[in-house]
Amino acid sequence: RVKKAGAVVMSCDxxxxxxxxxxxxxVELGEEVDNGGDPPRLWAPGQTYPGxxxxxxxxxxxxxxxxxxxxxxxxxKELTPNDKFIVLASDGVWEFLTNxxxxxxxxxxxxxxxxxxAVVAEAYRLWLxxxxxxxxxxxxIIFLDFDEAENRKTAGIESMRSxxxxxxxxxxx
Numbered sequence: 001r002v003k004k005a006g007a008v009v010m011s012c013d014x015x016x017x018x019x020x021x022x023x024x025x026x027v028e029l030g031e032e033v034d035n036g037g038d039p040p041r042l043w044a045p046g047q048t049y050p051g052x053x054x055x056x057x058x059x060x061x062x063x064x065x066x067x068x069x070x071x072x073x074x075x076x077k078e079l080t081p082n083d084k085f086i087v088l089a090s091d092g093v094w095e096f097l098t099n100x101x102x103x104x105x106x107x108x109x110x111x112x113x114x115x116x117x118a119v120v121a122e123a124y125r126l127w128l129x130x131x132x133x134x135x136x137x138x139x140x141i142i143f144l145d146f147d148e149a150e151n152r153k154t155a156g157i158e159s160m161r162s163x164x165x166x167x168x169x170x171x172x173x
Contacts, residue, residue: 001055001067002042002055002066002067002068003067004067005065005066005067006044006045006065006066006067007042007043007044007045007066007067007068008042008043008044008045009023009040009041009042009043010040010041010043011038011039011040011041012038012041012051013038015041015043015048015051025039025040039053040053041053042054042055042063042066042067042068043066044062044065044066049062050062050063050066050068052068054068054091055067055068056068056069056070056071056072057069057070058070079144079146080146081146081147083144084107084143084144085106085112085115085141085142085143085144086141086142086144087102087106087139087140087141088139088140088141088142089102089119089138089139089140090135090136090137090138090139091135091136092123092127092134092135092136092137092138093119093120093123093137093138093139095123095126095127095135096123096126096127096129096130097119097122097123097126102119105118105119105122106119106141112141112142112143115141116139116140116141119139119141120137120138120139123137124137
């Protein structure tokens with residue numbers, strides 16, 4: 001999408017001529033951590049701006065000119081009893097943690113707040129280990145319990161039936 005809009009994708013080292021141009025970043029993001037420290041960035045053709053390492057943004061007029069926009073990519077997935085939780089997290093969580101590392105940490109907890117605290121603390125620790133700054137480290141974890149949800153759904157229906165019955169009964173007096 002950004003290339004079609006005119007963006008040039010290259011690292012800072014490629015832009016400055018320290019590394020030859022290529023498009024093989026050698027990292028499967030989410031599956032492994034990119035320790036290279038020089039991520040691919042988006043540049044206006046023949047320019048040294050904007051240099052963003054993202055393709056989604058709100059209100060960045062320079063980046064919008066090369067295809068960066070706020071329209072999210074959506075993946076629809078039907079949840080099943082095999083799904084144990086949902087994670088919503090900012091990029092600062094994923095900078096030094098893989099999907100599997102976060103999953104392994106979360107599975108150690110019964111309380112989603114405690115799981116969030118553990119993952120955020122580890123992300124923060126890793127930022128300080130590898131950088132002199134940190135990025136935004138924000139996350140939400142939703143634990144899923146299909147058995148409990150089904151019980152609540154059934155109980156809710158029974159409760160509504162009881163309430164409806166009670167309402168009719170009390171109205172008859």
